[in-house]
Structures are given as C-alpha cells and as structure tokens.
Amino acid sequence: MRNKRDVYLDDRPWEEALEGLLKHLEAKGTLQPANPELIAVEEALGRVTAAPIFAANSSPHYNASAMDGIAVDSALTFGASDAEPRQIKLGERAQVVDTGDPLPPGCDAVIMIEDIHFVEDDVFEITSAASPWQHVRAIGEDLVATEMILPANHTIRPVDIGGILAGGIGKIKVYSRPRVALLPTGTELVQPGTELKPGDIIEYNTRVLGAMVKTWGGEPIRRAITVDDWDKLKEAVCTAVEEADMVVINAGSSAGREDFTAQLIRELGTVLTHGAAIKPGKPVILGEVKGKPVIGIPGYPVSAALTMEIFVRPIIYRKLGSVPPEPEYAEAIISRKMPSPMGVEEFIRVKLGQVGEKIVATPISRGAGIIMSLVRADGMLRVPRLSEGYRAGETVKIELMRPLEAVRQTTVIIGSHDMALDILANHLRKRFPDASLSSANVGSLGGLSAIKKGECHCAGTHLLDEETGEYNISYLKRLLGDRPAILLNLVYRQQGLMVAKGNPLNIKGLEDLAREGIRFINRQRGAGTRILLDYKLNQLGINPDTIYGYGREEYTHMAVAAAVASGDADAGLGILAAANALELDFVPVVEERYDLCIPGEYWETPYIQRLLEVIATPEFKEQVEALGGYDLRDCGGVMYRQGI
Amino acid sequence: MRNKRDVYLDDRPWEEALEGLLKHLEAKGTLQPANPELIAVEEALGRVTAAPIFAANSSPHYNASAMDGIAVDSALTFGASDAEPRQIKLGERAQVVDTGDPLPPGCDAVIMIEDIHFVEDDVFEITSAASPWQHVRAIGEDLVATEMILPANHTIRPVDIGGILAGGIGKIKVYSRPRVALLPTGTELVQPGTELKPGDIIEYNTRVLGAMVKTWGGEPIRRAITVDDWDKLKEAVCTAVEEADMVVINAGSSAGREDFTAQLIRELGTVLTHGAAIKPGKPVILGEVKGKPVIGIPGYPVSAALTMEIFVRPIIYRKLGSVPPEPEYAEAIISRKMPSPMGVEEFIRVKLGQVGEKIVATPISRGAGIIMSLVRADGMLRVPRLSEGYRAGETVKIELMRPLEAVRQTTVIIGSHDMALDILANHLRKRFPDASLSSANVGSLGGLSAIKKGECHCAGTHLLDEETGEYNISYLKRLLGDRPAILLNLVYRQQGLMVAKGNPLNIKGLEDLAREGIRFINRQRGAGTRILLDYKLNQLGINPDTIYGYGREEYTHMAVAAAVASGDADAGLGILAAANALELDFVPVVEERYDLCIPGEYWETPYIQRLLEVIATPEFKEQVEALGGYDLRDCGGVMYRQGI
Structure with missing residues (x-):
C-alpha cells in the first residue's frame, strides 16, 4: 500500500469538490464556529461576534447639554425677541453649562454661548426664545439600555468598539480564530537561510499559507518540516489533528514516488477528493480525519496559494460565521x-x-x-x-x-529588459506613492509591436539598424509608420560576452564562439541583443550554424547570465550589469543605445511625465551608474521625434 | 490668555486645511517615512518596504525536474514514435527523478512518468521523442539573483513573503509604524467599566481612534485621561510630542470653557487651522509642535472619527510611503x-x-x-x-x-419598532452569514408610506382601526390601494403604562394621566402606540390637552421607557419588554397585534423567505417569549393577503 503509486487523480470541478467537502464537514458538525472566547472589547478589532451584544446602559445615561452655553427653564425665555430682548440672571433656572454637562434640575433647554450677550457679570440677554429640549441630548439618544448594539457574526470595526463601550459593555464573546496546522513535508525542503545545495528547495510555502490564514482571520500553526517517511508523516498528521481545527499538508499531493499523503489520509480517515479540474492545483487532496478537514496542498507555490484560497479559505470563514468577501x-x-x-x-x-x-x-x-x-x-x-x-x-x-485605481496609475512598459527599469520602478514608487511601473520583457521588437497594438505607454528598445548603424529609428518607422512618437534615451550600455569567472576558456570575442567545445546561450529572436549578435556575426563572417547552442534561447540578460554561472553554457551576449550581478567575467563587444519609445499621445500624460521627473533626479542616475557598464550622457534626452 | 474664550473658529474647506498641514509638515521634513526597521520577512505581513528588495539567489538555483518521471539525454530519444517505440535502459543518461530533483549531469530533458512504460525492471519504453529542456525548470526561471523582487513603498502581502524568501532574503527593511499618541482630555471622562454618575462620559473615543490607527498601519499609544488643567495638559502634550510621531488630543477643541487646546498648541508651536467647514467636525485643530503634527480632535464621537479619517489618516499613509486606498x-x-x-x-x-x-x-x-x-x-x-x-x-x-454585495443581501424593514426585530436580525445573521436585516424606526404609518415609496422590503406595523377594531388592514388599503401585499403576524404584545419602580404615583390606567402632577411622555404622531392612546383616550372621554406632557414626543418604546426611568416623566405608553428592560413597573392597558406588511413582489424573494425561515425556528420564538409580554400564537401566520 505505502509503495503503490497513486497515479490516477480525480477530475472534479472545484465547486463540486468544495461543496462535497463542506457538506461532509457540516454532517460531522465541524464546520460551525466553536469555542467562543470572552475578550476585552479593546482587543476585539477584526474579531467576529459569537453572540449579539446588548447595551447595559443608555448613552447618554442622563440628559446632557449638547452645547456650551446656558441651561435654562425655557419658560423664562418665552417672548424674547430682537424688539424685546430678555435679560436673565444666572441662578437655579439659568446655569452655565459645557457640552456634556448634565442638564440641571429645573432646566429643560440650552442656549448656545454664541446667542448670549452678558450685560452684567451674572446677567445675560437673549433675543429669541428657547424651545423646550433644544440643544439637549436626551437620555438614550444614542443607545438605550438593552438595545441590540450588534448581532452575532459581525466583524468588529473601529466604530463598533465605540458603540459597544458606549453601551457599557467591557467584554464580548467572539469566535476563536480557527487554528490551521501547516505541515511542510519533503526531504528536499530546507529552512530559509540555509546554504543551498542543488536539489534543496527553500520551504517558503507554509509561510505564504500562514500569512493567508492570518489575513482571513485564522491562526496559523506552522510545524517543523517532515521528511518523506510514512511513520513520521503519520505521527505529524495525528498530532496536528489533535491540536488544530484543520490541517494543511503541503506537498506530497501529486502522483510522485513519495506522495503518500492521500494514502495516509485514507488510512486515518476519509479522502473525499484527490484531484480537481483546475490548473494549476490539480493534485489537491480534500480529506477528513476525526471530523476535521485535512487538506493536501500541492507543492508548487502557485498551486499551493491557489488551492489554499479555493478550498481552505471558505472553511475558515465558515468557522468564523462569515463568508469571504x-x-x-x-x-x-x-x-x-x-x-x-x-x-x-x-x-x-x-x-x-x-x-x-x-x-x-x-x-x-x-x-x-x-x-x-x-x-x-x-x-x-x-x-x-x-x-x-x-x-x-x-x-x-x-x-x-x-x-x-492603482492599476490606472501604472505606467506600462513592454519591450527589452534593462536593470535601469527596476531602479526606475523603485524611484517612481518612492516619489509618487500612488504610481507604479509595470514592465514586461518581450524584447525590443515585441515592445514596438505592443505600442502598435495599444498595449503599453512606452517600450524599451535597443534595435540596431544593420544598414545605417543607427539605433531604433528605422524600426520605429517600420512598425509605427508616421504615428507621432518620441525616442527618449535612458542609457548607453556595454554589451559583451559573459563568461565564467576567470574566463577559463579564454574567450576573447565573438570569433571564439564557433570554437570547438564552446557552448553558447542565445537571446530570443527579436531581442535587440540577438540582432546585435547577428549583425556582428555577419560583419565577422561567422556562420551562426557553426556556433553550438545558437538555437538555445533565453528571454532576459539575467537568464543568460544564470545559464553561464551555473556552467550550463560557456558564453552568452549580454550587459555588464548582469555579468556583475552573478560575478561573471565580461568581454566587452560594443556599447549600445537603450531608448524608451513613447507614442505621442502619452507624452504629456502623467504616465510619462512622472517617469521624466524621476529620470531627471541625481539619485536615479547615481544608482544606475553604480551598477557599472552604463553611460548616462544622454539620459532623458530626446534622440528622435516625429509628428510631435 | 488661558482664560480667554476662543469662540471664533476658521471656516476653511477641509481640503485646503489638510493641504496646508501637509505642506507645513513637508517643509519641516516630518512627513517622510523615517527610521526603517530591519525585520524578519515572516513578520512582515502588512508592513511597507522601505527599500527595494533584490534576490540574493536565483530560484530555482539549479536546473530542476519539473515533473515526476525520468531525466534523459534527449539525444537518446530522437526518432521514437508509436510505430518505432524506443527502449532505454536506466543509467547515467536516464535516471528516475521526482519533481524538484536536480537534473543529473548528462541529461537535458524529463519524460513524464505517465508517458513511460517499463518493459523490464530497468528498461522502459517511450513512443515519442523528448525535446531538449522539456519539463525542466531552468535555473532562475522564477527569480534571477540580483533581480528586483519588490520596490520600496510596497505593502507586503502573503505571496510577497514567498517571493522574498524564494530570493534568499530573510530580513527586510520596512518603515516603522507611525506612533500616534492619543490623549483623552476632559474632567468629565471616566474609563469604561466605571459606575456612571450623571455628567460622566465613558472615554471610548481614543479606543475607536486607536483601532483606526491600527487599521491604517500605525501604532496607537493611548495615554491616561488628562483633566481640564492647563499645566497637566501641557505636560501631557510635551511628553507625547517627545515619544510619538504625531499627537492627537481628543476633545477640548471647540470654543467651550475648558477648551484651551488651541491656545496650548499655539504656545508650544503653531496652530495652522482651528475650524474646518465640515459637519460634523467643525472645531478640529490642525497644529504642529517641534515639527510633529498635533491634532485637536473634537469630542463628539462622530466628529472624532470623521476628523481622524480626514486629517490623520493621510499623514499616517504618507509616513508609510503610501496613499490611502x-x-x-x-x-x-x-x-x-x-x-x-x-x-x-x-x-x-x-x-x-x-x-x-x-x-x-x-x-x-x-x-x-x-x-x-x-x-x-x-x-x-x-x-x-x-x-x-x-x-x-x-x-x-x-x-x-x-x-x-452585503448591501444587496440586506432585508430592509422600515416602520414601527419592536424588540423582536433585533432578535430576528441576530438569528438571520447566524443562519445566513451573508444576509442581514436593516431596520429603521419611523412608526407604523411611516413604514407603510416607505413601502408605497419603494424604500423597503417590508414594514413593521401595529395600526388599530378605530372604527372596526381591526389591525393594519384598513391602513394598508388606504396607503397601498389594491397593490398585492401580505400581512404576516410577528407577535401579539402587551401595551401598557410604564411607570417608576414601585409605581409611587399609584397610576392604575389611562384615566390617571390627566391627574394633577403626573408628567406623561408621548410617542410621535403616526406611531401605532400613539394611535392606540388616542383611541383609548377617546373611548374614555379624556381630552389630551388635560394631559401634561402629551406634546413631548419620543420615537421608540425604549426612549419613552428611558424618560420614565430617569424620572423625567412619570408615565408613558409602551410595551412590556421595554419596561422590563429598564426595570420599570408596567400597568397593562391592551394586547395589540404587530404584523409585517410585505408587498407582493418581495414575498418570494430571499429578502422575505429568509425571514420566514428564521421566524419558523424554535430558537427565535423562545428568545422573543423570554423577553416577556409577548404572545406568539399566530407568529409567522398570514393574517391578510390581497392580490397574491
């Protein structure tokens, strides 16, 4: 049993799988909120009421002056007018009061201080009558004793704390936070901060899942990593089932060698679903042990977050007498x-x-x-x-x-990648907290094409015209015709060959790429770097077919650098910044121009003007220069404009 | 100076006042986030990044199998097809791997377990070729070392914790939570839980304001209550300015006798605005002491919450490098x-x-x-x-x-008040966590009129027809004509005279109301109880003008009861439940019928059907009966229907 591969998964719509789970738990009586706690109102922010709250006292609990002024017996004032001002002497039936003071016996109204003119130290004059109960807060105006302040199943907001305290209630019953045990499993898992070996996987999933549980009002209990061992996992699950209201086992949910989570749940209780018709997240396991939900969450982080949201979140909310927003x-x-x-x-x-x-x-x-x-x-x-x-x-x-609203304040840049864009994004965010920069890396041609299709506000581009030796202009014209547009320089940057530290294969230039035993890694077609490579290879008369690895493509400078750093490839063309970042050696090949192409219609918009403001700051420039391999002599300068 | 009344307030639009404050603080350099803290990523949920976060390692940091299966040198598989299956022996260039395992040297692809058929213990067969790098997660596929994971000024969500840990970062810099000192001031304030005397005000404002500060990401520091004493308040403010990033003084902001907050701020620093053109909240004070914002928040709870939101919230967000949502x-x-x-x-x-x-x-x-x-x-x-x-x-x-969405799930009931509605609201919420009941008390006629105007789903009504002695039907016809509608009984209830405990004035019935020295308190015109009173007075031949207090009107049973309980009145007509609640004596006068009037078009909707389901439960009935004075013999029964 323990060694049998459980390769056949169910394929149920998630709604059906979830409903089955909720019904099963409902029948077991474990979906309801349980164990209400009595807590101080002041600690109750975000908690959910387990019972209705009734006022113990009225608010105000006495008739109160609603204004600063003079409390009077209104009968004294009848007949006062501009023509016939009335003078009243302070005394039992006319007393100075502040807002909140009790209405003195014998008084039934308050005259505002602004409407009073003192003619002597203890005599004042008014020019209109006071109506009975004017500017008086009657007892119970806000809350009457025994009145319901809040029903059960209500999530406490700041103002609710005021309402409850006003009603004289100091402690309230709230649902206890559902305790969710999170069990990371897998021999390959290591704690964050560990020196990484190949095959190690940083155990961050249960940290993400735990933060989700917190966000939803539950209490995460993160357990130690369990290795792939039947008995150890069994023990961990049994302990967790005793201690928590529900158990989440992370990974071990697919059909792999060590994936005996489903068998284990089956042995301890019931598996209701193994496999839902969702992508990602298909291998999820929905089970129950001793009446408590035990959920097998797949190991891939996106699958884990998604299945947690689909299957665990509704249970937490139900156990809080609530529904997810x-x-x-x-x-x-x-x-x-x-x-x-x-x-x-x-x-x-x-x-x-x-x-x-x-x-x-x-x-x-x-x-x-x-x-x-x-x-x-x-x-x-x-x-x-x-x-x-x-x-x-x-x-x-x-x-x-x-x-x-945040999406609407986002400048969308699509095109070639440059690390200066990360720095730009960061400084933009610091200068304009409600703005952000979203960049997608699809290469220079992809960026211009995205402008053409109306998908972005600007594009990063470094496209060399192989005939003129000029950057970007001819491509812009080819893709955008005579549509108004501007080419704004961001940086000049070094392109070169990234090679292993110490350059063990002694690569001196593009000429060496065709050498026997050199494994190259390339950028994707359309990327400016790829065009630059092809241009240079053509100048040098090197046939790309003679370069081993010419066909293996990566989409960013950093991915190319990473391939070289890991020893998967011996050389790749890219920028100095990327080589520096991964501590590679760098053989300069050429300096190239990296511009932002901006369609005319966005030039005057905040999307672009905010970028210009950031680009002009010394902090931005200094931080880019610190990366190395950049020249900012034209940074922020308009290199070309048409129709604008 | 300390005794001068500061009665003239400014009248500036709040936007202008706020902008003035922000500009002033900006010039002082205290609006910026300050003192970033280095904290563990796992503690960072909801905090705001003070600096961009760059990946320390790639993720994955090695080429990893993306599937459970067999890692192969893809060259071994070229040519395999259904017609020509290829048999491969396990060895260096064909090794069993699980998801996440490092790709063994010599292998460049993974074949999924589902596509493999073992013909011998160590020989398997495939029917299609593997393309290079298939089912391989290349190094850096998720994150490349040095790549920016998050910019500054980003509020950490659960998935961000995963991204940061995946990038090998364990601690991050976040802005410290802005510390907001909350100073309750006022000699009349008492702590919650204190036995209340007339004039005491429960100090709950700073609890509400503190919860708001928390919600916005700040750290509230609630101080002891300061009495209205210049030197003590001055000391409290000076200490708070030293300890916190901003200071909120609650109350003492209007023009009353003890309102020297503005003078005090002026003595210690600068008052930028005293009085904004808002209602409520006009007397707000915006000031600055030692570069720090010192805000005088009015004492009324709604004014306090509102001015806090308008003037303090933006400062907290600014100090977190963010903007309010x-x-x-x-x-x-x-x-x-x-x-x-x-x-x-x-x-x-x-x-x-x-x-x-x-x-x-x-x-x-x-x-x-x-x-x-x-x-x-x-x-x-x-x-x-x-x-x-x-x-x-x-x-x-x-x-x-x-x-x-919650609003859309709310049953709106407008009309006469009955405590059974509170109990109904509570049970509705417990049974249907996403539903709620909203009730507005405007009297029986007001309720029927609200139905006519399309403002509610049903109305609570107990209107006696003085000619027929029947309840509700003739009023329904008068207001709704022949529009389809149903009268559903909720309760029968005792109406009677609420009198002081022990009935010291020996009031035995309505006849006593006209007696010398009896102070009556009435319900508002249109209320069922008022109509009942007038009907009975007419039967008894009592002229309302002879009843002292007949003209003093309250809008709910509980308000009438409260007036009697406080000694403000000697008798009022109302329901037993209200009398019980405030421990009054009760002289029964009549049993009356309280129905819900439901327009035909809502009868079948969840708004009403959910109510019917709750009304039918024993728990609801038991809890209503426990209040006393109710008879539920027809509860949930249709008393009348027309056109449906």
Whole structure:
C-alpha cells in the first residue's frame, strides 16, 4: 500500500469538490464556529461576534447639554425677541453649562454661548426664545439600555468598539480564530537561510499559507518540516489533528514516488477528493480525519496559494460565521491569444494597465512554480472548464488583485529588459506613492509591436539598424509608420560576452564562439541583443550554424547570465550589469543605445511625465551608474521625434 | 490668555486645511517615512518596504525536474514514435527523478512518468521523442539573483513573503509604524467599566481612534485621561510630542470653557487651522509642535472619527510611503429630502438597501454624538459646501462603508419598532452569514408610506382601526390601494403604562394621566402606540390637552421607557419588554397585534423567505417569549393577503 503509486487523480470541478467537502464537514458538525472566547472589547478589532451584544446602559445615561452655553427653564425665555430682548440672571433656572454637562434640575433647554450677550457679570440677554429640549441630548439618544448594539457574526470595526463601550459593555464573546496546522513535508525542503545545495528547495510555502490564514482571520500553526517517511508523516498528521481545527499538508499531493499523503489520509480517515479540474492545483487532496478537514496542498507555490484560497479559505470563514468577501472585477482586453486546455478551469495571472480608453490584460508566465507570477500579478483571469481560451482582443473579466485605481496609475512598459527599469520602478514608487511601473520583457521588437497594438505607454528598445548603424529609428518607422512618437534615451550600455569567472576558456570575442567545445546561450529572436549578435556575426563572417547552442534561447540578460554561472553554457551576449550581478567575467563587444519609445499621445500624460521627473533626479542616475557598464550622457534626452 | 474664550473658529474647506498641514509638515521634513526597521520577512505581513528588495539567489538555483518521471539525454530519444517505440535502459543518461530533483549531469530533458512504460525492471519504453529542456525548470526561471523582487513603498502581502524568501532574503527593511499618541482630555471622562454618575462620559473615543490607527498601519499609544488643567495638559502634550510621531488630543477643541487646546498648541508651536467647514467636525485643530503634527480632535464621537479619517489618516499613509486606498462608491436614490447648510461639507450617514432595481439611501440620525449612526451606517453621503442638500428621489453618490454585495443581501424593514426585530436580525445573521436585516424606526404609518415609496422590503406595523377594531388592514388599503401585499403576524404584545419602580404615583390606567402632577411622555404622531392612546383616550372621554406632557414626543418604546426611568416623566405608553428592560413597573392597558406588511413582489424573494425561515425556528420564538409580554400564537401566520 505505502509503495503503490497513486497515479490516477480525480477530475472534479472545484465547486463540486468544495461543496462535497463542506457538506461532509457540516454532517460531522465541524464546520460551525466553536469555542467562543470572552475578550476585552479593546482587543476585539477584526474579531467576529459569537453572540449579539446588548447595551447595559443608555448613552447618554442622563440628559446632557449638547452645547456650551446656558441651561435654562425655557419658560423664562418665552417672548424674547430682537424688539424685546430678555435679560436673565444666572441662578437655579439659568446655569452655565459645557457640552456634556448634565442638564440641571429645573432646566429643560440650552442656549448656545454664541446667542448670549452678558450685560452684567451674572446677567445675560437673549433675543429669541428657547424651545423646550433644544440643544439637549436626551437620555438614550444614542443607545438605550438593552438595545441590540450588534448581532452575532459581525466583524468588529473601529466604530463598533465605540458603540459597544458606549453601551457599557467591557467584554464580548467572539469566535476563536480557527487554528490551521501547516505541515511542510519533503526531504528536499530546507529552512530559509540555509546554504543551498542543488536539489534543496527553500520551504517558503507554509509561510505564504500562514500569512493567508492570518489575513482571513485564522491562526496559523506552522510545524517543523517532515521528511518523506510514512511513520513520521503519520505521527505529524495525528498530532496536528489533535491540536488544530484543520490541517494543511503541503506537498506530497501529486502522483510522485513519495506522495503518500492521500494514502495516509485514507488510512486515518476519509479522502473525499484527490484531484480537481483546475490548473494549476490539480493534485489537491480534500480529506477528513476525526471530523476535521485535512487538506493536501500541492507543492508548487502557485498551486499551493491557489488551492489554499479555493478550498481552505471558505472553511475558515465558515468557522468564523462569515463568508469571504467578494473579489472585485474589471473588464479588460486580453492582449494576446490565450489558448487553454478543455476540461480544466485555468487560473492565469495577468498584468493590467490602463492604456488609452481600455484596460489591457497581459498574461504572465503560467508556470505553477513561478511565485513571482503571483507577486507581479494585478489580476487573475479564469478560463472556464468548457472554454478553449481566448482570442487576442477579446474582452475578459478579471478578478482584481490590486485596486483598479492603482492599476490606472501604472505606467506600462513592454519591450527589452534593462536593470535601469527596476531602479526606475523603485524611484517612481518612492516619489509618487500612488504610481507604479509595470514592465514586461518581450524584447525590443515585441515592445514596438505592443505600442502598435495599444498595449503599453512606452517600450524599451535597443534595435540596431544593420544598414545605417543607427539605433531604433528605422524600426520605429517600420512598425509605427508616421504615428507621432518620441525616442527618449535612458542609457548607453556595454554589451559583451559573459563568461565564467576567470574566463577559463579564454574567450576573447565573438570569433571564439564557433570554437570547438564552446557552448553558447542565445537571446530570443527579436531581442535587440540577438540582432546585435547577428549583425556582428555577419560583419565577422561567422556562420551562426557553426556556433553550438545558437538555437538555445533565453528571454532576459539575467537568464543568460544564470545559464553561464551555473556552467550550463560557456558564453552568452549580454550587459555588464548582469555579468556583475552573478560575478561573471565580461568581454566587452560594443556599447549600445537603450531608448524608451513613447507614442505621442502619452507624452504629456502623467504616465510619462512622472517617469521624466524621476529620470531627471541625481539619485536615479547615481544608482544606475553604480551598477557599472552604463553611460548616462544622454539620459532623458530626446534622440528622435516625429509628428510631435 | 488661558482664560480667554476662543469662540471664533476658521471656516476653511477641509481640503485646503489638510493641504496646508501637509505642506507645513513637508517643509519641516516630518512627513517622510523615517527610521526603517530591519525585520524578519515572516513578520512582515502588512508592513511597507522601505527599500527595494533584490534576490540574493536565483530560484530555482539549479536546473530542476519539473515533473515526476525520468531525466534523459534527449539525444537518446530522437526518432521514437508509436510505430518505432524506443527502449532505454536506466543509467547515467536516464535516471528516475521526482519533481524538484536536480537534473543529473548528462541529461537535458524529463519524460513524464505517465508517458513511460517499463518493459523490464530497468528498461522502459517511450513512443515519442523528448525535446531538449522539456519539463525542466531552468535555473532562475522564477527569480534571477540580483533581480528586483519588490520596490520600496510596497505593502507586503502573503505571496510577497514567498517571493522574498524564494530570493534568499530573510530580513527586510520596512518603515516603522507611525506612533500616534492619543490623549483623552476632559474632567468629565471616566474609563469604561466605571459606575456612571450623571455628567460622566465613558472615554471610548481614543479606543475607536486607536483601532483606526491600527487599521491604517500605525501604532496607537493611548495615554491616561488628562483633566481640564492647563499645566497637566501641557505636560501631557510635551511628553507625547517627545515619544510619538504625531499627537492627537481628543476633545477640548471647540470654543467651550475648558477648551484651551488651541491656545496650548499655539504656545508650544503653531496652530495652522482651528475650524474646518465640515459637519460634523467643525472645531478640529490642525497644529504642529517641534515639527510633529498635533491634532485637536473634537469630542463628539462622530466628529472624532470623521476628523481622524480626514486629517490623520493621510499623514499616517504618507509616513508609510503610501496613499490611502480609494473608497468604493455606489449610486443610490435618496429616500427623503435632505437639506444641508450652505458653506459646510456635510457628512451624512445612510443606510442602504437594494429595493427593486435601485439602491435606496435612507439618512440616519445626523447628531454628532450618535456613535451608533456610524455603527449602523452602510455608507456616507457627502453634501458639498456649495450645495443646499438633496431632494427626495435624487440620485446621489455614496461612499460605501459596507461592501455593495452585503448591501444587496440586506432585508430592509422600515416602520414601527419592536424588540423582536433585533432578535430576528441576530438569528438571520447566524443562519445566513451573508444576509442581514436593516431596520429603521419611523412608526407604523411611516413604514407603510416607505413601502408605497419603494424604500423597503417590508414594514413593521401595529395600526388599530378605530372604527372596526381591526389591525393594519384598513391602513394598508388606504396607503397601498389594491397593490398585492401580505400581512404576516410577528407577535401579539402587551401595551401598557410604564411607570417608576414601585409605581409611587399609584397610576392604575389611562384615566390617571390627566391627574394633577403626573408628567406623561408621548410617542410621535403616526406611531401605532400613539394611535392606540388616542383611541383609548377617546373611548374614555379624556381630552389630551388635560394631559401634561402629551406634546413631548419620543420615537421608540425604549426612549419613552428611558424618560420614565430617569424620572423625567412619570408615565408613558409602551410595551412590556421595554419596561422590563429598564426595570420599570408596567400597568397593562391592551394586547395589540404587530404584523409585517410585505408587498407582493418581495414575498418570494430571499429578502422575505429568509425571514420566514428564521421566524419558523424554535430558537427565535423562545428568545422573543423570554423577553416577556409577548404572545406568539399566530407568529409567522398570514393574517391578510390581497392580490397574491
């Protein structure tokens, strides 16, 4: 049993799987809130009331002056007017009061200080009558004793604390926070901060899941890492089931060698679902042990976060007598074709930007292992089970992960990657806290093409014209015709060959790439660096076919550098900054110009003007120069303009 | 100076006052975030990055198998097909791997376990070729070392914790939480839990303000209550300015006798504004001492919460390198005329309900002292300075204080008050966590009139027909004509005279109300109880003019009871439950029927069906009966229907 591969997973729609789980728990009686705690009102922010709260006293509990002024018996004032001012002497039926003071016996109204004119030390004059109960806060005006202040199942906000205390209540019953045990499992897992060996995986999932639990009102209990050992895992699960209200086992949920989570839950209790028709997140396990939910969450970080949200969040809210808040949605135009397999609901992370009148959604990497796709996402596009995906330009509904207003304040830059853009993004955020920069790396030609399709506010480009030796202008004209546009210089930068530390293969230039035993790694077609390489190879008369690895493509400078750093390749063309970052040697080949191409219609908008303001600051320039390999002699200068 | 009344306040638009304050602080250099702290990533949820975060390692930091299966040298597989299956022996260039395992040297692809068929113990067969790098997670696929993970000024979410840890970063710099000292001042203030004397005010404001500060990301420091004493207050302010990043002085901001906050700030630093053109909240003081903001917040709870939000919230966000999130808005029809003074921006709390196609906004009490108006509010209506208010039926923009979805799930009941409605609201909430009941007490006739105007889903009514002795039917016909509607009984209840404990004036019935020395307190015109009184007085031949206090009106049973309990009146007509609640004696006069009137179009909707389900439960009935004075013999029964 323990060694049998459990390769066949269910394929149920997640709604059905979730409903099955909730019904099962409901029948077991473990979905209801339990064990209310009595806590001080002042500690109750964000907690959920387990019982209605009734006022113990009225508020105010006495008739109170609502103004600073003089409390009077209104009968004394009848008949006062401009023509016949009335003079009244301070005494029992006319007493000075401040806001909040009790109305003195014998008085039934308050005259505001502003309406009073003292004619002697203890005699004042008024020119209009006071009506009975004017400027008096009657007993119980705010709250009457025994009145319900709040019902059960209410999440306490700051103002509620005021209402409850005003009603004379000091302690209230709230639902205890559902305790969620998080069990990281896997022999390959290491704690953050450990020196990494190949095969080690940093155990950060339960930290993410724990923060999610907190956000939803639960109490995460993170346990030690359990290695892939049946008995140890069994012991860990049994302990967790005793101690917590629900158990989340992270990883061990797919059909791999060490994936005996499902068998274990089956042995200890019930597996309701193993495998849901979602992508990512398919291998999720929904189970129950001793009446408590035990959920097997897949190991890939995106799958983990997603299945946690789909299956664990509703349980936490139910145990808090509440329902998860509805997400916000926005309509967006999808910028590129997005095929998706039939039969599963796919969750695609997207970047969003307000470009012109429309909101454009650009899909980010779909890999379940890419946590940064969640970090960078502005929203989630769900492709239904019975859809094959979307065509470019279709209007889709996006579940927002950032407020729409923040999306609207985001400058969208698509095109070639440069590290100066990270620094720009950071300084933009510091200078304009409500603005941000969203950059997608698709190469220089991809960026100009994105401008053409109305997907971005500007594009990073370093495209060499092989005939004129000029940068960017001819490409701009080819892709944008005579559409008004500006080329703004950001940096000049060194391109060169990144090689292993110490340059063990003694690579001196592009000529060496064709040498026997040199493994090259290339950039993708359309990338400015690729064009530069092809231009130089052509000048040098080197046939690309003679270069081993010419066909292996990476999409960023850093990915190329990483391949060299790991020993997977011996050389790649890229920028000095990337080589420095990974401590590689660098053989300069050429200096190139990196510009931002800005369509005329965005030039005057905050999207661009804010960038210009940041680019002009010394801090930005200093930090870019500190990376090395940059020359900022034209930074912020207009290199070319047409129609504007 | 200390004794001079500072009665003349400024009258500046709040935007101008706020901008002046921010500019002043900016010039002093104290609006910027300061003192970043280095904290563990795992503690960083909700904190704001003080510096960009760059990856220390790549993720993955090695080429990793992305699937469970067999890692191979792809060259071994070229040519494999259904027609020509390829058999491969496990060895150096074909090794079993699990997801996450390092790709063994000599291998460049992974074949999924599902595509493999073992023919011998160490020989497997495949029917298609593996392409190079298939099912391999290349080094840096998620994050490349030195890449920016997050910019500065970013609020950490759960997924961010994953991204940061994946990049090998264990500690990050975040802005310290702005420390906000909260100084309650006033000789009349007492701590919650104190036995209350007339004139005592429970000090709950700084608890509300403190919770707000927490919600916004700051750290509240609540200080002891300072009595109205110049030297003591001065000392408290000086200490707070030393210890905190900003100081909030609660109360002492208006023009009253003890209001020397403004003078004090002026002595210690600068008063920028004393008085803004807002209602409530006008007497706010914006000042600065030693470069730090010192804000005088008015004492009334609604004024306090509102001015805190307008003037303190933006400072906290600025000191966190951030901007407050945009509120959500909804369009609503205002249910009644809402005049508002010119020259001030008025903030009116409203209840919202989806009634038919439209969202209806019903203003709640406008008193600045009524904290429950904030507790009960679904939204805020701002009447601009240069507006005189709104006409009934006008479309207005409401700033939402509850999610629109929650508003849509709310049953709106307007009409006569009964405590059974509180119990109904509570049980509804427990049974349907996403539903709620919103009740507004405007008397029975007001309720039927609200149905007529399309402002509610049902109305509570106990209107006696003085001719037929029947309840509700003739009023329903008079107000709704032959519109389909149902009268559903909720309770029968005792109405009687509430008198002081022990009945010292020996009041035996309505006949005694006209007696010399008896002070009566009445319900408002249109209230069922008022109609009942007039009916009975007429039967008894008592002239209302002979009853002292007949003209003094309250709007709820509890307010009448409170007036009697405080000794302000000797008798009032009301329900037993109210008398019991305030420990009054009760002289029964009559049993009356309390129905819900439900328009036909809502009968089948969840708004009503959910109520019916709750009304039918034994728990609801038991709890109502426990209040005393109720008979539930027809509870949930249809007493009358027309056109449905």
